[in-house]
Amino acid sequence: GRPAEALAAYERIRERLAEELGVDPSPELRAAHLALLRGEAAPAPVSAGRRGNLRAALTTFVGRDEDLGRLTGLLAGNRLVTLIGPGGAGKTRLASVAADRLADAVPGGAWLVELAPITDPADVARAVLDTVGRRERTRETVRPTLRDTLGRLVDAISADETLIVLDNCEHVVEAAARLAEELLGRCPGLRVLATSREPLGIVGEALEPVPPLRLPPADASPGDAAVYPSVQLLRDRAVAVRAGFAVTDDNVADVVEICRRLDGMPLAIELAAARLRTLSPRQVAAGLDDRFRLLTGGSRTALPRHRTLRAVVDWSWGLLTDDERRLAERLAVFPASVTAESAAGVAGPAAAALLDALVDKSLLQVVDDGRFRMLETIREYGLERLAAAGEGAGARAAHAAYFRDLVGTAEPHLRTAGQLPWLRLLEAERENIVGALHHACDAGDADTALRIGAGLALPLTIWGDDGGIGGDVLARALALPGPTPPGERAVVLAIRVVTEMFHSAREPTPERVAELTDAVRAAQGSGHPLVALLEPALSIFTDDTAAGIAAVDRARGHPDPWTDGTLLAMRGQIRENDGDAEGMVRDLTGAVEELRAVGERWSLSMVLSQYADALTKRGDFAAATAALEESARLVRELDPTAEPGFQLIWLATIRARSGDVAGAKAELRRFVADRMADRDGRDAAFGLMMLGDIARLEGSLDEAGECFAEAMRRQDEAPLVAPQFRGLLLAAMAHLALARGDVPGARRALDEATVRGLSARDMPVVAIIAVGWVAVAEAEGRYQRAAELLGTSDALRGWPDRSNPDAQRLAERLRAALGEDGYAAAYARGHGLSRADALAFVGGDPAR
Template identity: 50%
Template sequence: MVRVQIGMLGPLEIRLDDGGSIEVPGTRLRALLIALALEPGRAIPKATLVDWIWGEQPPSDAANALQALVSRLRRVLPDGSLDVQAGGYRLTVRSDAVDAVRFEQLLDQARGGADAQQAELLREALELWRGALMQDIGVQDSAAADAVITRLEGLRLAATEDLYEAEIRLGRGAELVAELTELVARHPVRERLVAALMRALVAAGRGAEALVVYQRAREALADTLGVDPAPELSALHVALLRGEIGAQDNERKTNLRAELTSFVGKNGDIAAVRELIAAHRLTTVTGPGGSGKTRLALETARTLLDDLPDGAWLVELASVGAGGDVAQSAIAALGLRDALLGAAPNAEPMDRLIAALRERETLLILDNCEHVIDAAAAFAHRLLGECQRLRILVTSREPLGITGEALWQVVPLALPAEDADPGEIESSSAVQLLRDRAGAVHKDLAADARTLSTMARVCRALDGIPLAIELAAARLRTMSLDQLANRLDDRFRLLTGGSRTAIPQHRTLRAVVDWSWELLTDAERMVLRRLSVFSGGASLAAAEQVCADTGGPEGQGDGKSTAVERWEVLELLTALTEKSLLLYVADSAPPVGSPGEPRYRMLDTIKQYARERLVASGESDLVRREHLSYVTELAATAEPHLRRADQLEWLATLEAEHDNIAVAMRGALAAGDAAGA
């Protein structure tokens, strides 16, 4: 049997045992491969393959057309991969080397097992899915392909339901609320998912919300299918109304969940945030996406539980829409019943919450506020004004911007220096995190000098961003450390294996940055993508020249026109800095007699994303020319000063722009602009 791995539960992926990969060109060639791979080791009749590839419109000479495709596929695959059999063709790979086949094998093994074993097998099966099934086949009117897609998608959904039910029986329901809420929103008439969400909410002490979920499901079933809930779901609803399940523990002081991984590299931050909370009633933890704001807030809150008579409560806002009610989310998080709210049940949610918290000494954690920043600011301002013993800890990519707010900026994990020795590399927090998370999926990872050096290279490429490092560690399930390090130039395609229980914007590296990008104005997007042309950062003057646009077409990326005047650039740079997409770096060692000039920089991950957006916008050539013009003018201005008393200041200026000068020169040469170079 040929030693290859074929993945079709997502984009088609063919990996060799030596770590290499194979690209299969053309939709029909991919369709042929998938049709054969669905039944590895078995001869597939030619008529079946023709139906798969051409559907209702086969060519006039289908047999010869199929034979030509088989010949092409044989040239692409390793030798011996395809056999000719009587009346058909056979793919000679192991059955478990095809992810779709392996998926069904795991489902069969899970049936009838104990809950723990069933959950483990189902989780392994569902983790094989990397995206939409067979998304890059492109066949038209193929009933055979449609039938397979429908069957496998149905099995996936049923396996998901089986997994949640097993996890809830194991007592893990409270941990699944966020994920089940999202799934029920996508599949509102899947009654097993609805029941699972209701049980998970009950396990989290949120029985009132479970009743709301049932009511919404009943309405969806009536509107969509014209039916009532099944007896099983109705029985669960009645049991909840009677108080037969989910009796609430009134002594519960928190809804913070136990973490499954260790907390690495930010213990000093916990102490700092504790001090801010002690001195200020509103503290906001800011930082770029994936930098660990939520984890820092939760770890800090756990250390404070013994000092808070009324506990600490997490209000998760990531799933709240732009017009969502923050107060209602807080009521749900605290699990407050109407009888305990001290106000009429028909009162506004904010009034009910104030009545409940007015005399309580508690900490409220508002998590992921950036998309509802105005609503969160208004909520915090009013609640703190009326509940004098309350403290609020916020996580957001930008501050709330209200009086009395204390800020703590979360920075990426410490990285080892380029010339660090193995001991220094091993002690850096970024490498410690990578080793910790990699150890969960790669038990025999070495700790020699070469391995540590490669780990340092991975962490530097990922800017020390904790989420990016965790996504990279997850990739070590299926590739070596060297392969990972060598492929990080394409990090947004590579780092896609996030936790299934994470919020959607934290499941892939691209989703992390997409979330920030979608929250920007058109003008902020223009400035951010144009800044990606700089290397080593940009001064304010440089940014003003390159990023301003007085109304030319914004490009194909957004399909709009945006005018950004030169005087507006500073305001936009400030906004991007506050939103954790730019770093504002002061000159730490300016020449004697010079004040030094601060610069705006991007993390490499943000820069790569912004550069992709720049290319998509169609502005690349325009921005390159503006960048070249800035560098050329700077050099011409500096030249006479290099022989004057202010020589040191100008040499320092040119040194700061060294990388930009080199980038401009290479860009000009690549564009055939010899004069500019």
Template identity: 40%
Template sequence: MRTRLTSFVGREADLDAIRTDLRGARLVTLLGAGGAGKTRLSQEAAESVADRWPDGVWLAELAPVRDPDAIAEAVLTALGGRETVLRGSTAEGLRAATDPHALDPLAQLAERCASRHMLLVLDNCEHVVDAAATLVETLLLECPHVTVLATSREPLGVPGESVRPVEPLPDPVALRLLADRGAAALPGFRTEADPEACAEICRRLDGLPLAIELAAARLRSLTPRQLADRLDDRFRLLTGGSRTVLPRQQALRAVVDWSWDLLDDAERAVLRRLSVFSGGCELDQAEAVCADGDAEPAARLVDPRDVAALLGALVDKSLVVAAPAGPGGMRYRLLETVAEYASERLDEAGERSAAERRHLVAYRELARTADPLLRGPAQREWLERLESDHDNVRTALRRAVAARDEHEALCLVLSMYWFWELRGHRSDATTWSKAASDLGPDPFAEPGVRAPALRERCTDAPPPMSPEQLAEARREAWIIHFACAQPDVMWVNSEEGRGQLRVLAETYAPGQPQVCRPPAASWFFALLVLGEYVQVNEVLEASVRSCRESGAEWELAMTLHMRCRMLNERPGGLEQSELDAEESLALFTRLGDQWGVAEALSGRGEAYERLGRLAEAAGDYRRAITLAEELGAHSQVPMLRARLAGVLLESDDDSLGEEGEDAEAMLYEAVEQGERSGGDTGHFARVGLAMRLGREGRVEEAREQIRALRGTFEQWAPSFFCGMIDGLDGYLDVRAGEPRAGLAKLRGAIAGMRSDPLTQIVAPQMVVWWLATVAEAMSGIGRADTAARLLGAYDVQREPFGNVPVVTRECRDRAARAARTELGDTVYERLYAEGGGLTPDEAATLAGTHDDGPADGT
């Protein structure tokens, strides 16, 4: 064993495992990709256990041996047993002439080792693997006290072999290696000076020690950032290693060339075609992409039936990494260095266009197959499958868009939309729906074009689409972008924006099959923005009827859920809302749609909240959270947790909370999660926090939430949302003892919300609730008469909306006490009764009066 000239970094667990393996097996093979550090690890492991073998540890390097018949002689030479024998009259010469085994290196080796207690390290067996296997098997059979530690890129296949995979270095250890070798190349180098670039270098070089050492040598002339930015050309960049190592270890390309040269033509074809995948693949897609699918059988280099065996061979040769995936499957991937090399070889073979086309088709078909399965009992399995292949789908989309293949791009977008929705990939939905839409004409540019009723989905069959399906696909992609992109207020209120939304609203007819299911079901958002809330009710009614008539159970469950959510916010709608939630829950349960069950439970929980049945609401939210967490519904869980927190804060009964449930902490967590995933969760949680903190008198903390909301809402939100924030801000002023400032904001909030038709659909009760807060502010500035009238109006008008938030109830009670104290019972009751007779418009007008001074008399 030679003395090593550099330090050994990491691998403590690997060393322990190898020591254990050497106790139980006489042949241990370290298996790994080129540059993974097998040679150094084998030597460190061997030296660490040298005291177990009285006759020593011996190293035989097989990399220089090209002739398989010469490896026994090479090992014999390494052991110091090679002799030069001249045929002649000597005794040795006479024995050689008469004994054919005397000149057989393998026989000599076995004879030399027969009685020895020794460990033999055979380094780099892969290029002579058959001969190495024969040699090792002979030694193990004829030399009972010999143990062999081999390194190879594929197993030797000898009975009793124990294979120990050598994985790339984990990130922290790889960073330590870069720091150590970088400091040797450039004194004073520290990874802490640019941790991001150094981590990127280690990650993009797959944690391969050889590649990291070659990169460290470049730090003499490049900064870590410059080096990281140039790794796309890693084979040109990473050269010039130590002159004392083997030539193939002096450059990264030579390491991979060594493995490539050991492959047959079919293995090379599969390896280079694997480079078109992003993040690996499963067997079905590998068979579809790596085989010569369109060629005549006689011209095929790779038959689809042979791909599994060829992948196995590449795994054995440490060029492909295989890992379990899903129920009973395997996933195959290339290290980034191997992938870049294989990609170059794909270009050399002139196969890129065909391979990328097969890749696009394979993942379009995967997405198309998965889409309907996301609405039933296999939902979780297919969500995980699409998540694991999301990078491949993105790559397929990128290629379809680059090729301006509108049919393929639209098919992929529509097939992936429900996955994106369930897993909270809103940015993907926004980006790719826009990219696909840009490939064709604007589907809503011309008014008066009515969409035909289409029962089939646009993705029920593979492209190309029929003219009708293509037109519908364009409309649905546009709707996805509209629903996910949160268009800004200026566009929505502009002549162009409202005109386009008007065309969208008039394109479909209520009850058409496609508007009963996503994404076209979101067309009614255009009606919401346009303020046509009466028509929204008609649309949902028509969709429910249409689904019942056609027997479309999933669509019916979804439509009932949407109607439940709308009715939860409408006066007098809670009875029907609860019925819709119950039916939706029963349908989703029967269909095995776990996401749907969680959504239906959430809808019913909201109905229970409005009805004041808080314990039942909390139970539904908890069950929904459990289901959503199991499913990995990343955007669903934070909202459900925020709703549960809201229920816990509303309750005066501490028994509602379970162990470990901290409502305020849950809201802060929901804010963080919502900001990461996008959507409305963070906003909803901030509103809850502002109310909670304001109620406790922590006004400045509450105002931090208001400031964050303003920073978001003022960029895109309609008047309703801005009015809600103004009202909350006014409530905080009142709580802080600043009733005049609060009154000004509350009046602005009521005016803004009443001017926005969206208020009537999203939260018509909000204006009513602000009446109680305005009454408290009026009491604070000496207008007890107005406060009493507003309280009378509030108590009558809030009744159809069910349960009222605790902060509003407390405002109402404080205002009533103050007004009654100032006015006396008789006057208070008279003014209160007058207020009870006011219409909503009259009450809002009274709240908005500018006569803020104290009353002259009552």
């Protein structure tokens, strides 16, 4: 009802469009707008007189809104914009929609010139002239010269602002580039939007890559998947051939797999959607192993090279030179990204110079940090060609050899202060390294497989083994016949044993320990630095403390400083498990000094955490805090995105023990909230356990129960949980049961906790569980047994735990109940038991 304000607003909008986008309505369109705003009868629709040859779309335009906005902005500030991308990326559709959006603002019209049918570069200019409707109607007996055609073309488009879309320039790219440059120079009102698999390469060209559609994560739910353009496109096109198709809980995993394996490429997704007329999503996903046979049957009216997936890639391959084609085929053996160095290492020194050409022709995509990626469909095509030429095995062997040597070169650096760039490199090449490992196993190359596997020992320890490298593939490597390096074999077998132990949550079998023992003996003198650590490590499985310490003493003075410092740390661990707390602290103090001098971060961080734990039990909270903060800093240096879970939780716990309970609870709640979304629930469970323990000690029993229940649920959902960690949680729950007066419930929790702690042979954990049995005995009025158990707990640990409020309170109450002399005598009886008798006493059953 306020036409004057509407008219003023319209003019402001029009001026801003003209300023920022370089577009302005034609006089006719402006008159129509103004008439509508005044409430008058509008003139005849200007679209009736719209010039150009753009056709109405028959399907929805999905997933390119951001790309469209960016493209129209580029066209506002540049007279030549080229959309580049691989075949099937949707360049033509994006260009057509952008041209349609701008058509009303160009009086000379928006024209789509299809160059795909052109076979002779000399015909490019004539195709443009024919398209814009200026073709002479008289029969020409002589083919016009390029100069004549250019002249007519300039005459046709120089009068008004015009937009020309040169579609599919790649096979006539030089002719298209020359024509664009000539026309833009002679026609000031002209804008050109080109689509091509490579740039035109002329001055003034603005490039706009057309990326694949965004992909959902592999584990996306139906609701989450539906917001991703690739899934939207598949769903929309599937509905057209199969009414009622929807993404559901039953098919979401297959729908997501289809989109991800097709790299989010629109044409490939549309071809896959067409197959959903007769196949289920699961059948289509499974059929992608032979995608070129499956994805056929595109539109009858589409260009021949867009009717099948193979035709799309055939067209791209045909545009390469022989050298580019050979390189693209060899790069297909990379399961992940490529660098100039790795390309040269696998395909020869000339490869690096050709990478830019493959990028220009959209056979490679540029990713971060000088890396290139080949889309999976193009990779599958390249592998087919390699196999057909009989060159697949040789190219894969070259790939495996390159990454074997890379891992071997990196390994010594990983044990030094200069480890970070090498860790980053191995992380970036992780998929390629695993691919090389698999190929070596497939080819029966035991030497390569074991060298790669052994070289990954420290990285896997630092990263974790989420990719399952330590599982079946290393089992295959160990089973390969033929001569193998003994040091690498021993290291790989150790990785395998540890992996099995964590997956089964059980100690290795005696047969497995014997096999590892034989491998370690065979590897003596091999010179591999990790072999020196394996013999002491065996004592953890055999529970032979003396043998472990003797093995460390023999190996000390190792020429590798990192190995020497780690040996000292291992001796500290062995002594801790033997109840020699003072010896443990001496060794850990020395190990910290030696590993600080080396500068390797992961081992120092782990040793500092152990050292802090010992200091905490000794009651030196200030020194423990400093050690934990240094440990946390080292973890962040290794991975700036990582949050050092153990260190943060233990720092909060020390804060609570030092009196700042409110601050500690706030830190733990913040930590748990941050970790609740993690699929691996161990960190959240640990934080919840400590939070529950603080709440119990405060008397907030319901809050403690909620924390423990959630910690148990998170543990149940975690992929791997060490038995001793479950034992700790059960022990904490036993103390809560006692606080509620439920002695039978406490006994049940401690029975299971004891089994788990003893199965892991983790004496510090068994000592904590023993404190729970002390509390049960006290609750039952068996004060002598309670004091004896407390002595046994301290003996297993090596000293009293001054950080454990339960142990301290129990000791005070038992002294009061038994008297100082009676308490001291009972405590001494428990403290003086042998290891075997102490464990039987804690377990309550000698058979345990």
